[in-house]
Amino acid sequence: MDRIEGLIESLIVPASSRIVLLVLDGLGDLPHPEHGGATPLEAARTPNLDALAPAAAQGRLLPVAPGVTPGSGPGHLGLFGYDPLTHPVGRGVLEALGAGIALQPGDIAARANFCTRDAAGVVTDRRAGRIPTETCARLVERLQREAVRFEDVEVVLQAGKGHRFVAVLRGPGLGGEVSDADPHKEGKPIPAARPLADGVEHAKTARIVDAFIARAAQVLERESPANAAMMRGLSARPHFPGYHERFGLRAAAVAAYPMYRGVAELAGMDRYIPPSEDAAAAFAEVARVWADHDYVFVHIKGTDMAGEDGDFARKVAVIEEVDAALPRLLALQPDVLCITGDHSTPVMMRAHSWHPVPALVWSRLAFADGLPRFHEKHCRAGSLGTLASKDLIAVLLANAGRLDKFGA
Amino acid sequence: MDRIEGLIESLIVPASSRIVLLVLDGLGDLPHPEHGGATPLEAARTPNLDALAPAAAQGRLLPVAPGVTPGSGPGHLGLFGYDPLTHPVGRGVLEALGAGIALQPGDIAARANFCTRDAAGVVTDRRAGRIPTETCARLVERLQREAVRFEDVEVVLQAGKGHRFVAVLRGPGLGGEVSDADPHKEGKPIPAARPLADGVEHAKTARIVDAFIARAAQVLERESPANAAMMRGLSARPHFPGYHERFGLRAAAVAAYPMYRGVAELAGMDRYIPPSEDAAAAFAEVARVWADHDYVFVHIKGTDMAGEDGDFARKVAVIEEVDAALPRLLALQPDVLCITGDHSTPVMMRAHSWHPVPALVWSRLAFADGLPRFHEKHCRAGSLGTLASKDLIAVLLANAGRLDKFGA
Incomplete structure (x- = not known):
């Protein structure tokens, strides 16, 4: 926990107010030259957002740091009030969360994949000829029967797309600081996993990884081209103080995609x-x-997917669909409503980007900016200014009457 | 290196894009009451900048911290992505860089000057009656012949203006943590230099300084009024990881004045x-x-000099001259072009100031702010917001497609 987070927690007072954080994934965008210089949020017809805008405070969120493009994990951790720079979530853990695996305390997760090795043990194809997803599922099922337990550690597998799968090591005394059992290029053997920090827990994980990879090679001996497996991004499920402990909030996450429910779980949300x-x-x-x-x-995925696809019209359509449904959310009469994104996914870039993310905070006490609409251009002039995403939660708590005065 | 700098370096990916940082020294200014409340940048006729502005992102840079007026060293270090607060460059080093001395690793640089001492060794004039620059040159030449070597250390001198000169100590095992051999006021003797930190290297430097000052007094014995020499601001040439190491950039500095080439050298630029x-x-x-x-x-000095002279018309003229030449720079088709200053030098103040510095970033992916011109007033509303100067490099690298995503 960094200093600022400790500060907010020390100021928490009870209240009966309710906060909604509506995240349109990848909401932020750029003025598009083929659409009259409008952003999708600007081009969308959003009568309900327009009705909300004048009474709300607008601003921009910086997910990680200037110029830094966040992945979905860091993007959401920031929105939840965890500094992504001091709350690292390993690649394997994010992959497992994204695959919908319920990680337990002490679990070590890894990205795994099938590969092809020659008789001398040299990796000749890191992707095993990109085997079909069905083959992957069959092989993972086999491994899950025949390479399931090492010492007192259970290995839980879940097939992914093509040659990819996720591995979770579950058992006592495992550490997450372990090097990849992956040569990262063809023409080399699979290296042994190495502990990257002192402590028997990391050595134990390395031992289990190596045992799994040896056993997998035996099980897969007669398979072709996927005759071996590798692991990378080994990482422990991190332990962050949750929303109830930090803010006294009973928090819920509503998300169709497992990755976002997974990150919300790290914050202790239902x-x-x-x-x-x-x-x-x-x-x-x-x-x-x-x-x-x-x-x-509440997490809405469509905006990001449309941005990744470079589909301006679809991004507009998703925003308009959210706007049309908005009255249902407003009918609940939340005391504080924040609408923002976890990062920008500009249509022109077809990828996440570093650009600050538009944010709107509505409450009875948010500064009523009087801006006619909510979009990237008006946000530049809004009273929220440019905030680090990790500081947003404090603004929401303040608007919810849940923060005491600091000092006398 | 602070945490954020390490972050950016860890995200670097190769690219073939090119970045130009055009620094108009002391560019920032204040609305001038005698010029209709316009700033020089606003008053200047800048058709080429005006053509660039709508497609660019504008904002303001904070060189060190709110309210803090930077010198040229910290101002440029910030623009280059080195936090000036954690990358101190000693006074002696800046003086040597400004004098065009090519400092080598291990060199200790000092600001030195001639003074007048009485028979009892008391300093009666710290500026030796402000001797003419020609006298200074003659005396430095004499010292350079007769006070050149102490132990295994060579002392390299370069005459400055009036009573001032620069001294560089070059030899093995020297440290930069040494107190001034300068009483800082009249009526006191020149104190011995004292090591300010443990370590034989600092003690050695103090010993060499004292030996030099003793020898200088012998050499200058019959001179009047400049019959002794003093040293202050002793400092070691710092070692910062350079642009190639940090960012994989082959970096160049084009600057007419040695100080700016010197600071660029600290960043490893050609x-x-x-x-x-x-x-x-x-x-x-x-x-x-x-x-x-x-x-x-690229460094342009004229704006700062005009500001220091309180010459509104000349500052305008320098800006117009840069604007007129701008097509030459644009013809190179840089992928990212940033135009800014290292600090503000308001005409009304005739000095550097703490005011945030206007900045413009143009690239295909910079947020097109649609602002009609580039100047201090529009900058307040731009999408770059207010950035620490040290964070600018990350934004430039991002616009250049040279930064990977952070986290999955």
């Missing part, structure tokens, strides 16, 4: 899966869990 | 002297070195 991916379904799920929570995080 | 001080000459030099570099820093 997780709910809406019946479908659209905003109306998500908001209906919020309504369902409303009575038991003080804080609800 | 240095080039344009044939004259005007912008056209500087940009021609950029074109000459263009093929071999990924990043070019």
Whole structure:
């Protein structure tokens, strides 16, 4: 916990107010030259957002640091009030969360994949000829039967796409500081996993990884081309103080995609899966869990996917769909409503970017900026200014009447 | 290296893009009441900048911290991405760099000057009656012949203006943590230099300084009024990881004045002297070195000098001259162009100031702010927001496609 986080926690006072954090994944965008210099948020017809805007405070969020493009993990950790720079989440853990694996305390997660080795043990294809996903599923199933336990550690596998799968090591005394059992290029043997820090827990993990890889090679001996397996990004499920401990909030996450529920789990939120991916379904799920929570995080994935696909019209359509469903959310009468993104995914870039993310905070006490609409251009002039994402939670708590005065 | 700097370095990916950082020294200014409340940048006729502005992102740079006025060293270190607060450059080193002395690793540099001592060894005039520069040159030449070597250390001198000169101690095992051999006021003897930290290297430097000052007094015994010498601001040439190591950039500095080439040298840039001080000459030099570099820093001094002289019309003229030459720079088709200053030098103040510095970043992916011109007033509303100067490099690298995503 950094200094600022400790500060906010020390100021928490009880209240009965409710906060909604509505995240449109990858919301931020750039003025698009082929659309009259408008951003998707600007081009969208958003009567409900427009009605909200004048009474709200607008600003921009900086997810990690100037110029730094965040992945989804750091992007959401920031929004949840955890500095992504001091709350690292390993690659393997994010992969496992994204695969919907419920990680338990002490679990070590890894990205794994099948590969092809020659008779001398040299990796000749790191992707095993990009085997079909069905082959991957069959091989993972075999491994899950025949390479399941080493010492007192259980290895839990889940097939992914093509040659990829996720491995979770579950057992006592495991550490996450272990090098990759992956040569990272063809023409070399799979290296042994090495502990990267002192402590028997890291050595134990390295030992289990090597035993798994040796056993996997035996099991896969007669397979072709996927006759071996590798692991990388080994990391321990981190332990962060959760929302209840930090802020006294009963927090919920409503997200259709497992990765976002996974990151929310790291913050100690209850997780709910809406019946479908659209905003109306998500908001209906919020309504369902409303009575038991003080804080609800709602995740909408479509904006990011449209941005990644370079599809301006679809990004506009997703925003308009969220806007159309918005009255359902407003009907719950949240005391504080924040609408923002975890990062920008500009249509022009077809990728996440470093650009600050538009944010709107509505509450009875948010500074009413009087801006006619909510989008990237108005956000530059809003009263929230440019905030580090990790500081957003303090603003939401303050608007919710949940923060005491600092000093006399 | 602070945490953020380590972060950026860990995200570097190769690219073939090119970045230009055009620094108009002391660019920032204040609305001038005698010029209709316009700043020089606002009053200048800048058709080329005006053409660039709408497609660029504008903002303001904070060189050190709010309210803190930077010297040229910290101002440029910040722009180069070195936090001036954690990358101190000693006074002696800056003086030596400004004098055009090529400092070598291990060198200790000092500001030195002639003074007048009475028979009892008391300093009666710290400036030796402000002897003419020609006298200084003659005395330095004498010292350079007769007070040149102490133990295994060579003392390299260079005459400055009036009573001032620069001394560089060059030899093995020297440290830079040494107190001034300067009483800082009249009526006291020249104190012995004292090591300010443990370690034989600092003690050795103190010993050499004292030996030099004793020998200088012998050499100057019959001179009047400059019959002794003093040293202050002793400091070691710092070692910062350079641009190639940090960012994988082949970096060049084009600057007419030695101080700026010196600071660029600390960042590991290749240095080039344009044939004259005007912008056209500087940009021609950029074109000459263009093929071999990924990043070019161009320094224009005239804006600062005009500010220091309180000359509004001249500051405007220098800006207009840069604008007129700008097409030469644009013809090189840099992928990222940043135009800014190292600090503000308001005409009304005739001095450096703490005011944030206007900055413009143009690239295909910079947020097109749509602002009609580039100046201090529009900068307040720009999408770059207010950035610490040290964070600028990350934004430039991001715009250049040279930064990977942080986290998955």
